[in-house]
Amino acid sequence: MNRPEALNALDAQMLDDLIEVMTPLDKDPTIGCFVLTGSTRAFAAGADIAEMSVRRYLEPFASDMLAGWEAIARLRTPSITAVSGFALGGGRELAMMCDGTSRRPAGICRSHV
Numbered sequence: 001m002n003r004p005e006a007l008n009a010l011d012a013q014m015l016d017d018l019i020e021v022m023t024p025l026d027k028d029p030t031i032g033c034f035v036l037t038g039s040t041r042a043f044a045a046g047a048d049i050a051e052m053s054v055r056r057y058l059e060p061f062a063s064d065m066l067a068g069w070e071a072i073a074r075l076r077t078p079s080i081t082a083v084s085g086f087a088l089g090g091g092r093e094l095a096m097m098c099d100g101t102s103r104r105p106a107g108i109c110r111s112h113v
Helices: 012-026 067-073 090-097
Strands: 034-037 042-044 079-083 086-088 100-103 108-110
Touching: 012 034, 012 067, 042 079, 042 090, 067 090, 079 090, 086 090
Parallel strands: 034 079, 042 086, 079 100, 086 108
Antiparallel strands: none
């Protein structure tokens, strides 16, 4: 993931990009594993609040906002997250969706309580 200006905040475009890249590779028998990385400062800082702030209350439900995450969860190729820096909220959830996580000592993983 490469949105360092937003600490790799997860927006719709990033989700679409992940699905676009990973879905065809999931069918490729020569691919043994996906490794998702962020930057040294942040794996992913969670949902992109700027993108969400303009939505009305029920819009995420009406637009099936989580369908993309379900597409990633359906991938059959094993996946690992390499967490260095923050993995907050949705970033931590993405890491938990994967089959494993490699965390550098500086990696901080927090989910919403």
